[in-house]
Amino acid sequence: MSELQFMRRRKLILKFTPRSVVLEVLAFLALLASLLFAERLYPGLAPVVPTKFAADGSVLATGVKELTLLHPILAVFVYVILFCVNIIIRQSCPPDRPLPVLTLVLDAIAAAKTLFLAWQAALTWYALRLRPAPGWPLWVFLAALAVLAAVTALLIRAARAAKT
DSSP states (O other), X not given: OOHHHHHHSOOBOOOOOHHHHHHHHHHHHHHHXXXXXXXXXXXXXXXXXXXXXXXXXXXXXXXXXXXXXXXXXXXXXXXXHHHHHHHHHHHSXXXXXXXXXXXXXXXXXXXXXHHHHHHHHHHHHHHHTTOOOOSHHHHHHHHHHHHHHHHHHHHHHHHHHHHO
């Protein structure tokens, strides 16, 4: 099939489910929390702030206070890109694809985005409070992503088995 025929092929529009809407709202709330932390805490920072900490909490490096805004900026970038990807995929769904599987994958991406934005909000809080972030949020984030990937794989397998 030529590329031009592929472009003209009929497309389905995959609607947002209530689960998809809840995941997008949670991701937006996590992003909003990160931005509110930045808005509230940034003006009170000194021009030079600690940027790197040792395991005992002592300061290893300092930098300009604008470095504390990297986490909220990264959170906004990730949210916008993944939200746009979600919209584009939903509006250009080929009719021959298994829709339950695609819905599960899109919901898993939205859940991973929500987890990432919550993690970034926690990092923003610690960065703007000038405290070293504990290691446990990273491990919780990675464990949640592993559980999400395993559950998504099982649900995709079940959806494919139900289709055949």
